[in-house]
Amino acid sequence: MPIITSLKNRVSDRHNNKEETCWIDVDLSKPEDSDWLTSDSGLSDDLVAFLLRENFVNHRNLHDGSVLIALKVSGDKPTINPIGLVDLKIFIDANRIITIRYHPVMAIDKTYAYLDNLQSESLTGENAESKKSAHKADQQGAKVMDVFCQIVTNLIVHIEKVTFAISDQIAVLEDQYFDRGQTFDARLLLKLRGEICKTRRILAVLHNTLSIRIIDPTLLFDGEDKGALVRVSRHVDLHLENLDDLLTRIDMLQSLDDSKLSEAMSQSSFNLTIVATVFLPLTFVSGLLGMNVGGIPDTHNPWGFWGITAAMLCLAVGLWVYLYRHLQSIRLKR
Known part of the structure; x- marks a missing residue:
């Protein structure tokens, strides 16, 4: 009971x-x-x-x-x-x-x-x-x-x-x-x-x-x-x-x-960005000078190499400008 x-x-x-x-x-x-x-x-x-x-x-x-x-x-x-x-x-x-x-x-x-x-x-x-x-x-x-x-x-x-x-x-x-x-x-x-x-x-x-x-x-x-x-x-x-x-x-x-933790990750990303920035010109130079130019028009012309290099640079700059403006227009619409 x-x-x-x-x-x-x-x-x-x-x-x-x-x-x-x-x-x-x-x-x-x-x-x-x-x-x-x-x-x-x-x-x-x-x-x-x-x-x-x-x-x-x-x-x-x-x-x-x-x-x-x-x-x-x-x-x-x-x-x-x-x-x-x-x-x-x-x-x-x-x-x-x-x-x-x-x-x-x-x-x-x-x-x-x-x-x-x-x-x-x-x-x-x-x-x-x-x-x-x-x-x-x-x-x-x-x-x-x-x-x-x-x-x-x-x-x-x-x-x-x-x-x-x-x-x-x-x-x-x-x-x-x-x-x-x-x-x-x-x-x-x-x-x-x-x-x-x-x-x-x-x-x-x-x-x-x-x-x-x-x-x-x-x-x-x-x-x-x-x-x-x-x-x-x-x-x-x-x-x-x-x-x-x-x-x-x-x-x-x-x-x-x-x-x-976010600050530590940001610092790590910043250090990685610095390293990448330092090696970016070196990577560009090594890639440019290491190209196989066989078969490229005007290879034997003294100005041929510089002409092709200038064309590549203009293409890269043009793409960067286009993408930058496109992203800016998207931000303005938002």
Whole structure:
């Protein structure tokens, strides 16, 4: 069976809730949790099939104010990754929040710790045994949106660590380039860009979902719920801006590297042009004096060689003038 944690009603004075408000944490690596999702969850067959299939980065709005968020970092199979995130789906409806995962997720574990702290505050003076059963007790201070916001906040905490690590790596590359004039490995920049894009798409999903939830009229928010969503949404927006800034810094380094490479190629072309220019007269002279003039008219005439040479020069100059004017006319038309 999945872990079921009782929660407080969203809006107790405006919503006559006959169903238990709770958080259901489903670990699909356990067969009994998968069986519960299939047979006892009460969800539609289409939704269950969606929750069980391979994860991907997306967010999907459902009817009656419910929402489904699917997060995936990378890889073909659900695996633990360096930023503390794994494949994770979050389903929210009027009375429940359901998290579906394959492995331990740091954000989920920290949310349990958050609920334990609320429980310990409300159970002051009770024995330790009652505190151990906090997940099955009534969480007087936690509602569905509180759990959701706490999960998102914990996800952002891990993403923030990754952002700082990437920023430090980019700063090292910038110092090497600007202060010491050292070149950097372009493959490292490509790797950092890939990590930023993977992290950014998670934040983009959360941003879109939060933006829709805040303005959704079908959700009976109280002021506290809406304020929590707005605060979390601002944190997501801030980290999106930070990631965009990191992408801008990477683009600048790549642009500088490309400019340096282009400058080096231009210098090489310039040196090659100088060499070709130096050897061009020598090539002309050697080709001219090395011609086989046998059979050419007026070969025995003292002025015959010079006449033929002058004719060749006039032909070359005429062709150059024609081509130059032709190219100029094409440029003027453009």
